[in-house]
Amino acid sequence: MHAHNLKTGAVALLALVAAAPAMAFPDKPIELVVPFSPGGGSDVSARVFAQCIEQHVDQKILVKNITGARGKIAEVEVRDAHADGYKLLWAHQGMDMGLATGRSDYNYTAFAPVATTVAMNYGIFAGAQSGIDSVEKLKAEVAANPGNYTIGTALNGFSHFAALDFLDQAGVSTDDVRTIPMSGDKTRIVAAIQGNLTLVPTAVGAAAPYVDSGDLSSVAVLSKDRDPRLGETLTGMEQGVDSTFPMYFTTFAPKDTPDDVVSTLAEVWMAAANDPDCQAQLQKQSMTVDAASGGALDEVLAQRYQRIEELADKFNLTATDG
Amino acid sequence: MYDLMLVGASHVFQPWTLLAIMCGVAGGLVIGSIPGLTSTMAIALMVPLTYAMDLEFALPLLMGVYCGAISGGLVGAILLNIPGTPASAGTCLDGYPMAAKGQATRALALAVYSSMIGGTLSGLALVLIAPLLAKVALSFGPWEYFALVVFTFSCISAMTAKGRAVKAFMAAFIGLALALVGLDEASGQTRLTFGFTAFESGFYELPALIGLFAISQLLADTDDIGQKGKVLKIDFQLRTFLGTFREVMSRKRDLLRSSFIGVIIGILPGVGPGLSNIVAYSQAKRASKTPEKFGTGELPESVMSPEAANNASMGGALIPMLTLGIPGDASTLMMLGAFMLHGIDPGPLLFRDHGDLIWVIFIAFFVAFAFCTVIYHFFIPLTMKAISVPRQYVIPVLLILCTVGCYSLNNRMFDVYCFLGFGLLGYFLHIARVPVLPVILGLILGPMAEEQLSLALAFGQGSVLPFVTRPISGTILLVAVLSLVLPPLLGRFRAKTAIDPA
Numbered sequence: 001m002h003a004h005n006l007k008t009g010a011v012a013l014l015a016l017v018a019a020a021p022a023m024a025f026p027d028k029p030i031e032l033v034v035p036f037s038p039g040g041g042s043d044v045s046a047r048v049f050a051q052c053i054e055q056h057v058d059q060k061i062l063v064k065n066i067t068g069a070r071g072k073i074a075e076v077e078v079r080d081a082h083a084d085g086y087k088l089l090w091a092h093q094g095m096d097m098g099l100a101t102g103r104s105d106y107n108y109t110a111f112a113p114v115a116t117t118v119a120m121n122y123g124i125f126a127g128a129q130s131g132i133d134s135v136e137k138l139k140a141e142v143a144a145n146p147g148n149y150t151i152g153t154a155l156n157g158f159s160h161f162a163a164l165d166f167l168d169q170a171g172v173s174t175d176d177v178r179t180i181p182m183s184g185d186k187t188r189i190v191a192a193i194q195g196n197l198t199l200v201p202t203a204v205g206a207a208a209p210y211v212d213s214g215d216l217s218s219v220a221v222l223s224k225d226r227d228p229r230l231g232e233t234l235t236g237m238e239q240g241v242d243s244t245f246p247m248y249f250t251t252f253a254p255k256d257t258p259d260d261v262v263s264t265l266a267e268v269w270m271a272a273a274n275d276p277d278c279q280a281q282l283q284k285q286s287m288t289v290d291a292a293s294g295g296a297l298d299e300v301l302a303q304r305y306q307r308i309e310e311l312a313d314k315f316n317l318t319a320t321d322g
Numbered sequence: 323m324y325d326l327m328l329v330g331a332s333h334v335f336q337p338w339t340l341l342a343i344m345c346g347v348a349g350g351l352v353i354g355s356i357p358g359l360t361s362t363m364a365i366a367l368m369v370p371l372t373y374a375m376d377l378e379f380a381l382p383l384l385m386g387v388y389c390g391a392i393s394g395g396l397v398g399a400i401l402l403n404i405p406g407t408p409a410s411a412g413t414c415l416d417g418y419p420m421a422a423k424g425q426a427t428r429a430l431a432l433a434v435y436s437s438m439i440g441g442t443l444s445g446l447a448l449v450l451i452a453p454l455l456a457k458v459a460l461s462f463g464p465w466e467y468f469a470l471v472v473f474t475f476s477c478i479s480a481m482t483a484k485g486r487a488v489k490a491f492m493a494a495f496i497g498l499a500l501a502l503v504g505l506d507e508a509s510g511q512t513r514l515t516f517g518f519t520a521f522e523s524g525f526y527e528l529p530a531l532i533g534l535f536a537i538s539q540l541l542a543d544t545d546d547i548g549q550k551g552k553v554l555k556i557d558f559q560l561r562t563f564l565g566t567f568r569e570v571m572s573r574k575r576d577l578l579r580s581s582f583i584g585v586i587i588g589i590l591p592g593v594g595p596g597l598s599n600i601v602a603y604s605q606a607k608r609a610s611k612t613p614e615k616f617g618t619g620e621l622p623e624s625v626m627s628p629e630a631a632n633n634a635s636m637g638g639a640l641i642p643m644l645t646l647g648i649p650g651d652a653s654t655l656m657m658l659g660a661f662m663l664h665g666i667d668p669g670p671l672l673f674r675d676h677g678d679l680i681w682v683i684f685i686a687f688f689v690a691f692a693f694c695t696v697i698y699h700f701f702i703p704l705t706m707k708a709i710s711v712p713r714q715y716v717i718p719v720l721l722i723l724c725t726v727g728c729y730s731l732n733n734r735m736f737d738v739y740c741f742l743g744f745g746l747l748g749y750f751l752h753i754a755r756v757p758v759l760p761v762i763l764g765l766i767l768g769p770m771a772e773e774q775l776s777l778a779l780a781f782g783q784g785s786v787l788p789f790v791t792r793p794i795s796g797t798i799l800l801v802a803v804l805s806l807v808l809p810p811l812l813g814r815f816r817a818k819t820a821i822d823p824a
Contacts, residue, residue: 039665066733068523069505069512073734076519103510150781156510180780182773183507186667196463196781209675 025261029060031087032251033078035071041203044285045118045249046090052278056271063090070094070157072104079110083254085261088114092247094158096305100312101156108301111252112262115269115293116300118282119246121204122162123221123233125211127192132199133217135170135239146176151199152191154183156317162245163201164311166222166236169243174315192216203247204229205286222246229286248290248304250297266293330681333378334689342379343686346386347693348701352708354394356716357404361391361595363539365656366532367720369663370727377664377679382686384660388653389441389690390697392595392636396433396629397705401426401556409595409635412603412628419619426556431566432622433629434698436577439570440630441691443581444588444637449684451589456645456673458794464777465788469798470648471771474591476802478760489756496747497764500525508773520736528659529728529741531762535652536724537745538752540717547713558702569622576606576623577630584631588638594651595632595639602631637687644668644680648767652759655766663731 032050036042043065050061066074071094078089089111098104126132130149132141142149151167153160160179167174180197182188185206191197193215200207200216204227210216211230218233222245226235236243251269253262272278273291282289292300312318333339346368353364368387372380395410400417413433420429459466478490503514504524515521570577580602587598606627607616616624639650640657647668649655661668666679673680728741748758782788790796 037665038663043665064733068526068732069519070507070510072505072519073523073736077734101510103505103512154508154510157507160510178780180777181508181510182777186671187773190671191463191777191781194461194463 025085025264026057026059028086029062030085031062031064032090033074033087034063034065034090035067035074036065037067038065041120041205041247042090042092042249045120045282045287048281048285048287049118049249049272049278052272052275052281053268055275055278057268070098070103070154072098075104075106078252079106079254081254083112083256083258085253085257085265087254088265089252090249091252092158092249093161093304093308096308097156097158097161097312100305100308101317103156107305108250108252110255112255112257113293113297113301114251114253114262114265115273115291116248116250116297117269117273117289117291118249118287119223119290120249120287121221121223121227121246122158122201123204123207123227123230124163124166124219125189125192125200125202125207125216126198126219127195127200128215128217129195130192130198130217132219134234135220135236135241138199138219139170139172142172142176146173147178149176149198150178150180150196151201152180152182152188152197153201155179155181157183158247159188159201160317161308161311162222163199164315165245165307166201166220166241166243168311168314169236170241189216203286204233208286223288227286228283228288246288246290250301263294266297269293326677327681327685329678330683330685333678333682334382334685339379339382339686340689342383343386343690344693344697346383347390347690347697350387350390350392351394351694351697351701351705354391354407355397355705355708356711357398357402357709359716359720360407360535360539360652361388361394361409362531362535362652362656363720364388364391364394365653365660366528366536367723367727369528369656369660370730372660373663373730377666378682380660380664381679381682382689384657385683385686386690386693388636388657389633389687389694392653393434393437393441393629393633393694393698394705395632396437397430397702398709400429400433400625401706402709407595409599409632410628411596412599412631413625415603415617415628416619416621416624419617420625421556421619423619425619427559427562428566428569429619429625430556430698430702431563432570432625434563434695435567435570436580436626436630437633438691438695439577440581440584441633441636441694442688443578443630444585444634445684445687445691446637447585447634448637448640448687452641452645452680453673455641456670459645459670460674462646462670462794463792464774464781465792465795466798467646468771468774468778469789469795469802470591470646471767471774473798473802473805474648474763474767476805477591478763486755486757489754490760493751493756493758494760494764497761497766498768499764500530500761501765501768506772508776523736525740525744525765526732526737527762527766528656528663528731529737530744530765531652531656531659532724532728533741533744534748534751534758534761536720537742538748538758540721541745541749542752543713543717547717556702556706560699563699570626573623573626576609576627579605579609580627580630581634584634585638587631588635588650589641591642591648591650594653595635596651598635599628599632602627633691640683640687644672644683645670647770649763652762655762658766 034043034046046063050063053061081087096107099107132138153163185202188200192200208229220236221227221233222243273289350364353359364387395407396413399405399410399413400421403418405411417429505512505522583602584598607613615621639654642648643654649658728738
């Protein structure tokens with residue numbers, strides 16, 4: 001009797017499981033895994049964008065922070081997750097830098113990309129006491145006193161690549177500006193304010209309050225257009241430096257996620273990204289939208305990775321663990 | 323400053339926030355009064371619960387728990403002769419004899435009122451000193467921070483019981499070694515991961531902290547299952563309780579001395595209420611005209627001094643935690659973890675950029691003490707129930723809460739395994755009578771020391787001279803060296819002078 005009941009139960013359950021894919025995706029909340037801690041740029045962008053998404057899909061988007069090892073813990077968690085489209089990763093180019101520098105053995109190609117949406121502008125700032133407030137000034141000062149100036153970066157991390165991209169394009173030799181390994185926007189900003197450090201690569205949003213208060217001066221914003229938060233600050237382009245290096249947040253699904261699920265997600269993500277209300281919300285956090293999905297996305301991701309690899313090769317960032 | 327204060331006040335004086343502080347205080351009181359459950363444990367249980375809350379709500383709640391848990395220890399100390407937390411060890415000495423003489427209400431009232439006064443005084447010290455120190459600390463470079471960490475480690479010898487200094491240092495080095503595991507954020511190198519990706523994140527402070535303190539404590543508590551502590555019967559009279567306030571106020575000098583000792587010891591890194599109550603008790607005895615009556619439960623100041631001091635240490639311990647990010651004791655360590663969990667980095671910048679949050683903390687601190695006192699007037703019978711709950715019901719519930727909490731902190735099972743692993747480590751250390759706090763200090767301050775040292779060397783182009791030539795870091799390092807070298811030298815000198823006359 002018992003066994004029989006169990007059997008019918010099992011059959012019913014099986015039927016249910018079999019029927020599940022037939023139901024419209026998504027039929028339960030979607031988890032969006034943020035690889036960094038609450039309050040940081042990644043987290044804020046994900047939370048704001050998740051609210052936008054909820055306007056365009058009938059499900060909840062649960063933002064979940066899994067931190068550690070510069071995002072690797074979360075990346076591996078999503079990479080190895082059940083490929084059903086209910087667990088997604090909110091990553092930036094840091095993931096690709098892991099492979100380019102030999103810290104990890106995978107990059108964006110280990111995932112099924114959904115869409116790249118939010119972009120956070122990055123910039124190069126300097127401690128106000130240094131008197132450096134433009135690319136021209138920077139070049140002149142460095143040429144006059146090579147080795148006298150410093151730049152703080154988390155080695156082989158995003159800030160390092162952004163700094164290298166800028167210095168490379170500006171034609172400032174990395175031999176003339178000493179690189180100081182230091183992590184965290186705040187640590188770098190404090191050191192620059194105190195005058196211990198000259199140059200700080202950091203997110204515009206993080207530096208803006210200190211630029212307002214006169215503790216930091218901005219050298220260049222590494223974006224195509226000026227950042228609305230610091231409207232006065234010239235971009236690199238405007239100063240003749242062809243360096244654009246915003247932090248692009250891209251949503252990834254596990255590799256084997258069914259194509260129709262990925263395209264459903266991409267549609268929703270693109271709709272949210274192009275929603276003016278959403279863009280206004282993001283702008284409050286000094287973030288912009290630079291959206292792409294499908295074939296265009298593959299192209300963009302390949303381009304971004306190519307530049308990262310170029311920089312890694314040029315500045316010999318691969319041999320650190322040697 | 324006043325506008326920030328008003329903003330802070332407007333955040334705290336919201337009905338729900340006030341309720342949160344009250345619940346925090348009540349919860350802290352109950353947990354703190356159960357012998358064996360420390361204030362660290364109380365905060366450990368609450369931190370994961372506050373995870374999803376707004377900051378303006380979570381901080382007052384945590385402050386409530388912190389205040390409630392530290393002062394909760396006095397009930398067990400007086401009625402059970404077992405201190406609920408180490409912070410109340412000194413309260414047992416005279417509080418229990420007084421209660422045993424049938425003056426339980428008087429003993430409790432003395433302790434409660436002096437707690438309140440000590441706490442309020444330390445709150446004032448916090449409000450006055452912290453912003454000044456934060457201003458000075460804004461100019462602290464890596465040299466000063468490294469010197470501070472060195473100083474903290476030198477304090478480890480001061481805070482451990484006599485003869486355990488070597489064990490304490492051993493524990494600190496265990497912590498330092500564990501801190502090496504994982505990815506170094508600044509240089510991008512991974513260390514000691516043995517090829518496991520999970521290890522690359524290193525060990526998180528909170529699961530380690532909760533494991534080391536909570537599991538070892540709870541396992542040790544299982545020894546007490548079946549033993550019934552003798553709870554003194556008390557005939558609680560609110561009028562006698564209120565009347566004792568005048569007696570407390572007649573001992574202003576003892577209150578001031580003990581509070582001062584409490585604040586100063588609280589500010590020193592690594593030591594806190596656990597030490598200050600004993601020191602205040604012995605100083606009160608030294609200053610007394612009738613030291614022979616200490617321990618008999620007759621004198622009011624013998625109950626008041628340790629209680630005023632342990633609460634005074636709380637405000638003191640918050641000063642270095644908020645201004646420098648260096649915790650004063652285990653409970654502030656836990657608070658530090660909680661702050662970081664909410665995305666706040668305690669440090670001088672916190673005062674500059676988030677003045678309103680600072681005032682939320684300050685005001686919540688005072689409000690928590692006010693609630694604490696009010697609650698004591700009416701809920702002493704309730705806390706008496708709490709201290710007599712059989713241990714076998716408490717332990718499993720707390721273990722489950724801790725486990726769930728550790729998972730929710732970072733949403734992964736690895737942290738739960740860490741929590742259990744650190745718990746075992748803590749239990750073994752407990753058996754070997756090795757203090758646990760230095761392990762955690764090593765784990766938290768190790769990376770800080772490394773980061774600041776390498777930064778200092780990078781800025782100074784490899785020169786170690788600035789450590790000595792920069793005035794603040796030089797002074798701190800000198801004090802650190804003296805605190806290590808002087809006590810044994812003095813001891814030898816005293817031994818010599820003691821022998822010579824003979």
